[in-house]
Amino acid sequence: MIALLAFATGCSNAPRLDTGMSARARAAAYPALVPLGPLLAGISQEPGSYSPTLLTGNLPARAAALRARAARLRGTVVDTAARDRMRAAIARHAR
Numbered sequence: 001m002i003a004l005l006a007f008a009t010g011c012s013n014a015p016r017l018d019t020g021m022s023a024r025a026r027a028a029a030y031p032a033l034v035p036l037g038p039l040l041a042g043i044s045q046e047p048g049s050y051s052p053t054l055l056t057g058n059l060p061a062r063a064a065a066l067r068a069r070a071a072r073l074r075g076t077v078v079d080t081a082a083r084d085r086m087r088a089a090i091a092r093h094a095r
Helices: 002-010 023-027 034-044 052-056 057-072 080-093
Strands: none
Touching: none
């Protein structure tokens, strides 16, 4: 059975993958490959850019804020008065 399936897939026409590219894209040169080290070194020197302390510097404060948000999300979404109104409406329409 597996051999038949493999044979059947081998007989199908493979889709052309280059049909979506424009002539300009096909004629474009490949981008230049540059070392990553100088790029990363340049990022940390610019004001407001990435630095290792950006991710870990205020990690305890971020974790506390996420825990507080999770606690708020665990609470009730609908207050008691709204819940009572909804239950009354359900009871009226269930008849």
